[in-house]
Amino acid sequence: MDGLQSRRRSACAHTPPSVLRSVPFPLSCRGQTTLGAMETDVALSTRDKRKWEAVSGQHPDMKTLIKRMLAAGLPDWAALRVLYRAAYGAGVFLYETGVWLKKIFIVEPTMRALCTSVGKRLRIERIPYMRRHGRIILGDDVEISGKIGIAFNPVLGLDPELRVGNHTFIGHQCSFSIAKAIIIGNDCLIAGNTHFSDNDGHPVDAARRRAGERVAPADVKPVTIGNDVWIGAGCRILKGVTIGDRAIVGAASVVTRDVPADTIVAGNPAREVGRGKG
Incomplete structure (x- = not known):
């Protein structure tokens, strides 16, 4: 003690x-x-x-x-779960209602005003980003997901045109560079982030690039996509390419030459890796 x-x-x-x-x-x-x-x-x-x-x-x-x-956090009570599920459902409903109203009253009317011709039952989520002017012709039941970009080059005097056939889907962030024509057939599936171009964007000759010259009309070659073609995400379809009916292009491929019908291609540059079924 x-x-x-x-x-x-x-x-x-x-x-x-x-x-x-x-x-x-x-x-x-x-x-x-x-x-x-x-x-x-x-x-x-x-x-x-x-x-x-x-x-x-x-x-x-x-x-x-x-x-x-x-x-710290709120207690995990069953009543709170029901409340938050209901609030989440209401939020989704209000958001989708707003998107639908915007599509009906703003997006679709604006797209029809920008196009030369639009078929029946166009489904589009956002107004495309467009540079300069050209002709856009859309068939019936065309669906455009998300936002796409369209860049026309009318200064060459070739009357640039984008034509999309019936029942064709174009994914989010697809882009088109058009000096003359890009033609897409019926029943095609174009996955997101795919780029189409019928020109090189700049002259190949370095001296012409230094001089700030544009692509010459002789260097522009249209792109043609057949019917029932499936193009995977992130592809690049370059000038002068023709893709035959029912062909499949693997994701992230760079297509520099023609693809025969019923052919599966993939890679950079894209090469035949298989045969499809007609």
């Missing part, structure tokens, strides 16, 4: 007064009752330790408080 009292006195002697006043339970120091907070190796009784743990837990430091705030 004398050893315990001695250690308590020693600890109290080295404890700042501000700490001694912070804990509301008595500890004996030099025979007197003093309010103290002992963060030392004093041999407190089990009862005193429990009191200290209870008090220190009520006053966490800033780091502990922030951790508790970040980890």
